Structures are given as C-alpha cells and as structure tokens.
Amino acid sequence: MSTLLQPLDWSPGGGRYLPATPGTVLWGELPCAGDDPVLTIDPGETVVIDTVSHEGILEDQGRAPAAFFAGHGITEVLRDALAVAAEVPHDPAVHGPHVVTGPIRVRGARPGDVLSMTVLDLRMRADYGIVSSRHGRGALPEQFPLEGAPVTSILARVEPMPDGGARPGASSPWLVGTMAVGPSDDRRVRFPLAPFLGTMGVAVAGSERAHSVPPGRHGGNIDVSLLTVGSTLHVPVQVDGALAYVGDPHYSQGDGEVALTAFEAPLRASVRFDVIPAAHLPRPGELWAETPDLLVPIGLDPDLNVAMRAAVRSAVALLTDLGMHPAHAYAYLSAAGDFAVSQVVDRVRGVHGKIRKADLTDLA
Template structure:
C-alpha cells in the first residue's frame, strides 16, 4: 500500500503499449501531475504537444488481460490559477443551418480560485461579469492500453477508456477498466476545472492538476466497458457514434451487470432499468461520443458492486 510521488518527465499523445514510467501494486496510490489539453503544466510552460498529453503509463503488478483495474480518483487540485475554453459552441452540437451565422471559435481564459471553489471568465464583458461556476474537477482522458498492442490517439475513446470527457469522473469516483495487456498500463490527463454535459464547447475549463489516485486489481472480471461507482450512483460508460450507439453499448452492459450482480434475469433487470435508468451525455464532441447509463443507489434494494463477477 505504497504512496508514490511521481514527477513526470515524458508524456504520450497516444494510449497504448509503451514503456511504463513506474510500476505500482494493487492498493498503492500515486500523487502526480497532469498537463492541460494543450500540454501546459502548473508552471505555465508547454511540456508536450497539444492533444491531451498523458501522464503514464503506470504498470500494475500482476494485471493480465481479463482482469479489471479499479482506479479511484482520490484528489484533484488545480496547480495553476487559469484555465481556458473555446467559444462559441462546437459546430457538431448545433443545427447545421445556423452555423454560418456564428462567430469564429476562439480561445477564452478563465480564473480558477481553488479556495473559493469558483471558475470565472478572466475578462468577462460587463453583461456577464457576475457569472461564476462551481469548481468541479474531473479527468477528461484516462484509461488503460487497448488490446493487441494498439496505440490510439488521446482524441478518442473506447472500451479501454480514453477521451471520455465525463463530468462525473472526479474526486471520489472509482472507475473499473477492463485490462487488455499485461500490467494494464494506466494513463491519465486532460483535467477540467468544470464542464457541462456533452463538452459542447469542445472543451471544459482546461487546466493542469496535481492528482492523487489509487489502484486496485481485481482478477478475471470480464468487463466489456468501463464501470464506475460514485458516492450516489453506479454507471457504465461507453463510446461510439451516433449517440444511439454508446447508449446501446452502455445499456447492454448495465443490463448484464444488474442481471449478474443481483442474480436476476433480463426481464427482471429490464423492469429496473426501464423505470429507473438515467442517461448522461458525457461528450458529443470527440470522434467517439460517450454516454453513461446510470442507476442511483437509492433505486436498489440490494447493493451492487464494482467487484461483481460476470
């Protein structure tokens, strides 16, 4: 149960089978830093090319294909006082017929006040100078190396995680990834100070963080998509396009999880999902869109667990 302090010296714009930066054991935690989506760190300098450069990969002793790697985001502390977004909204989330009327997308700077817990535009116009958003840190892009030696751009996502940009992946969340290669090879980065559903600006408030995470290895779980437990919810996240597809994948995997963990058949599990499921549109901006299928724990008369054997 070691607690590692890891200072990154190289980063990767792909998630794949690469030489690990550190070997850690199940139960360990790691304190490290992440760059923002453009490669800038807490010192305001660019340390890697733009496009979600990742810290890692971390090799988890004993992890093998078919296992699950449970990652708990213990803490995310912004390590600088500014972040940035783009505006107006991304073209893909608007009716194509209005796109010609909109101004060109440009970058805007934001002030992050960790003490006050707020995120505000650095130079707001008068009309919106009282606007403020709660600081709600999240990891936009993280996951494990995909199957068969692939190395995939951090622009996109899949069963291995990646650029999911889901606002519930913040401190307190535990995410279970299917392991595809020996050592799992865990990567993380692309933190946001806050973000609405869908990442429809094409960004959250992008900034760099000090992150503490812990890992737990569970042997032979057979997950098909990442699962997650938060204080209040259980959920599956999946990726694809159009939104209908990750919704299908996440629903199918949640139906399976409910069935196997609660010991009920597909009809029984469907009664629960039909009346209680919630969907979150994580991102509708990246090459693969992400949808989470979620159940509030209050809907369950018996607890479900990330450890369910399926």
C-alpha cells in the first residue's frame, strides 16, 4: 500500500484545492505583479494547497526523482514531483531551488494592506525526505560536503516512536524523524517532527520575479520553524490581489538550518487568507508572525548582527502597538524575550523573536 499522498487524493474538509502542477507552480522564482493568478479567492477563504519539495528533483541530483530516490531505496515518488522535474523550466545558474505553488489572488487586497496567512493543517505527503549540503553554502561551506563532493544528500525517514510511545508536546507525537548516523551504519538518530512551510509570501511589485532564496519584506523563504499548524504570517501586500504563494515544505528544522537545507519533504497545507486593510493598521505593515502562544517579530539582513537589531526593533514596535512604552518594551525584551537565528543559509540571514502572549494579559 502506498504511503504517499498523491495529487487529487484528498478529503474535502473545507476549503478549495490547489494541486501542484506544471501550470500552478514556479520553480526558483517568486511571483511578481505581472503574473496571472492560478486561483482567485475572497478574503477569509481557506485553500488546501499541495507543495513539492525541491530536494530530489534538482539538477545536481540528476533532475530524475524516480532514479534519485531509487538510489536511496525508495520505490514510490509523488506524481507531481515527477511532472515538475520533467516539465517546469528551471536554470540553476539563474533560479533558486524552491518550488512554490501559486500565485493566489485575494480579492480586494491592496498595497498597504496586510495579508494574514494562517496555517490550519499540514499533512505529510511522504514518509521520507532529504537533508542536503552543497559547497559554498551553509554555515561551514569550507568544510562540508566532505571529500570535495559537490552535494551530499542524506535520506531522512518518518517512523513510529520506538515501543509505540509518544513524544509529549511534539507536532506529531506518535512519529519521529530518523537519520542514519553514518553511510554504512544502521544506528539512527531520532528527533521530533514539526512540519512547516519554509516559504510563504506575496508577490513583489514590478515586472521582475524575485529569486526564491533570499527572504524579504514580501516574505518568501523565511524558514521560521515556529510556523507550524496554528501559526499566522502577516505580510505587507505589495501588489493588487496580493498574489500569495507557499512552498519549501519541511518536516523539521533546527534554528539556524546550518547545512543549507533541513528535513525537506512535501506537505499538503490548509491555509486561510485574511486581509487587514491599511486603514486598520496603527502604522505601515511589516513582516511578522504569531503562534497561539507567541508573538514572533522577524528581522532580515545579509548581516546577522543587523538582522538581530531589526528583529529587536520589530519586537519593540509590536509591543508599543499593544500599549507598552518603548523604553519599557525594550527592557521587557531583555528580561523575558527570546531571540533565535531562523537561518544562516539564504543569503539574507534571519532572526526571529519569541514573546509570550501570556506575559501580556494586562494589555488585552
């Protein structure tokens, strides 16, 4: 019996369905104002969106996913991954690696508004994925991959918890990610699963598509691992209709994503799209996120130190909007706020803050 969640294999639990086909995805680019939407919705609608992982279909992996995964002992591959690899234009010298599904036009969204993208559900479409490192990239580009190889692609699996147990607090408590400890070693490391979409965002203004790797005010490849089910990303709208998209699915990622990629594997995402009009915003919108328990300010810059300062400024602004004096917000963040490195591998580095909503009950 197949363990794959193939395209069109879904149960309508609310929301429209957008498969990942050669006609509904971009590979290595993000939408711009000149792109036509593949779906148009009203604010407040939910869309069930299939995503395809770039790992296993890239040129340095042969651009032949069936053969690539067969070399790792995998005999079943998603049909949409095969179609994307065979039919979607992609030049690795020009384009980024990520496959994004969209764009989705949200009626009434205008520049100056904020598009709130809430992740309602994430379903793993496979029980395997890849973690890769490539020369010149990642946190230690001078050291990895080893032995001068251009790319190292390591298979990760989704497996039941040992002895049928559960991992309290995990997104998938009965399942874990596993990976061999060496090329010829049957022992495995086991780690929690926390699926999320590494790429969520809106189209950039103008007629030129953005590269899929560096994140920015448009969102894109932000790789904030907190954006699991129940989270919301708030993105400033830059073009009429927003032209939203999602992609870069992960089953897990450590803060930093040091080896260039994390546990990259395909997801089926249910996302609700809401519009906050500019007139309802206390100041021009900026990129930030939240979970049921946390406010998540985001800072981005090629310089990690500058990204950290940007995240702190964003955190102060969020708390000020909620009613704190800026100096007191700054002091609170030093006493009780947390800041983590989102990723150091996407040209533009990311830092995200973690502010507990429970600390702010007097501001409600």
